[in-house]
């Protein structure tokens with residue numbers, strides 16, 4: 001489907017600019033490297049990137065961690081539950097397995113957004129099931145509206161309003177991941193406007 005069709009009657013409003021995201025990732029990296037479990041972990045921290053949405057966030061976060069001297073190993077797992085829609089199907093599908101050695105490791109799961117919590121719950125069970133010593137979670141956006149408050153990330157960048165957001169890795173129907181900022185689609189007058197320079 002062409003962007004023009006997806007965008008019909010809508011414009012993208014900026015929620016967080018590229019500069020705001022960058023500054024927040026530095027704060028998150030500071031918080032991660034001082035966390036007791038990570039500081040005391042034996043061997044490299046195993047960073048598990050949950051594809052596809054988290055790849056852009058993870059690329060920036062791991063380099064921020066590296067600049068602070070943290071020893072890390074990067075691995076990937078692919079999980080999917082939204083498809084082309086804006087609501088969770090309720091069913092998390094394992095599209096691709098992790099490949100790293102997991103038993104006994106301290107694992108930091110990285111995802112772009114936490115909404116219902118199904119994806120991170122699935123991932124946490126997956127890594128604990130493979131013998132991880134600790135599993136921690138880091139998300140750029142925490143969309144907590146309507147979610148059980150017991151479900152919380154260990155590290156979060158921004159609270160996300162109850163809107164379907166796109167950009168900086170996040171898609172709507174597999175598009176818009178490449179936007180350098182985070183935005184949301186607003187029904188509006190402009191047919192094809194990207195109002196943001198973020």
Ligand SMILES: O=P(O)(O)OC[C@H]1O[C@H](OP(=O)(O)OP(=O)(O)O)[C@H](O)[C@@H]1O
Nearest residue numbers: 051052053080081082115116117118119
């Ligand atoms: O907390 P939840 O309600 O589970 O939602 C969060 C998940 O939804 C998105 O993944 P999606 O299924 O869209 O796959 P993608 O990463 O390939 O875009 C996002 O990247 C998170 O992994």
